Amino acid sequence: MNFLQFRNNFELLIMTILSAQTTDVTVNSLRDTLFTAYPTAEALACAEQADVERIIHPAGFFRSKAKNIIGASKKIVEEFGCEIPQTIEELVTLPGVGRKTANIVTNHGFHKAYGIAVDTHVKRLSQRLGLTKSSDPDTIEKDLCALLDRKWWEHVNYLFISHGRAVCTAKKPSCENCIIRENCPEAK
Ligand code: SF4
Numbered sequence: 001m002n003f004l005q006f007r008n009n010f011e012l013l014i015m016t017i018l019s020a021q022t023t024d025v026t027v028n029s030l031r032d033t034l035f036t037a038y039p040t041a042e043a044l045a046c047a048e049q050a051d052v053e054r055i056i057h058p059a060g061f062f063r064s065k066a067k068n069i070i071g072a073s074k075k076i077v078e079e080f081g082c083e084i085p086q087t088i089e090e091l092v093t094l095p096g097v098g099r100k101t102a103n104i105v106t107n108h109g110f111h112k113a114y115g116i117a118v119d120t121h122v123k124r125l126s127q128r129l130g131l132t133k134s135s136d137p138d139t140i141e142k143d144l145c146a147l148l149d150r151k152w153w154e155h156v157n158y159l160f161i162s163h164g165r166a167v168c169t170a171k172k173p174s175c176e177n178c179i180i181r182e183n184c185p186e187a188k
Contacts, residue, residue, distance in 0.1 A: 003158065005031065009084045009109040010041055014069050016104050017096040018059045026058055041082055044073035068096025088114050099138060104157065113153035116144045121164030122157060128168065128186040 006012040019027045038044035052066040072094040091102035103117035118137040126132045132143040181187040
């Protein structure tokens with residue numbers, strides 16, 4: 001199962017920003033070139049946007065993503081002493097970072113459970129399993145946090161993504177092979 005293959009929290013943050021609207025496989029394929037050229041926030045903060053655009057082009061939306069990752073790096077250098085912020089409130093002040101990205105960084109980088117990262121898989125499975133009636137990611141996050149013990153929060157994203165990719169796919173859920181079908185109102 002492919003997830004972002006990051007080696008430190010700077011890479012996790014930048015790769016998560018790049019992963020919007022593309023696959024983890026594509027972002028993983030850019031990792032070595034991008035971080036060999038720009039191994040730290042200080043290095044990426046000083047990068048030429050055109051050079052970064054060339055490297056991250058396969059990830060799509062390369063102009064706005066290049067602008068965001070350079071901007072986020074500058075802010076990390078100038079306002080956070082070159083350290084990746086560890087709270088949701090601080091992380092969402094960085095360009096290109098919303099609650100989903102902030103939750104991924106705090107969950108998987110710092111192992112702090114302030115919330116649950118709601119991506120397309122978490123959204124779809126939460127709805128199918130009857131855990132939320134909402135389609136708004138922030139409301140889904142609140143519904144899941146209210147239902148689940150905090151010790152599970154940092155694991156929900158990976159678990160739901162794994163199940164969503166392997167079994168409960170968007171187009172054709174494989175209910176006959178699903179280990180939670182007994183508890184699922186959408187089981188076919
Ligand atoms: S029973 Fe079907 S719809 Fe429900 S979680 Fe499993 S695969 Fe998805």
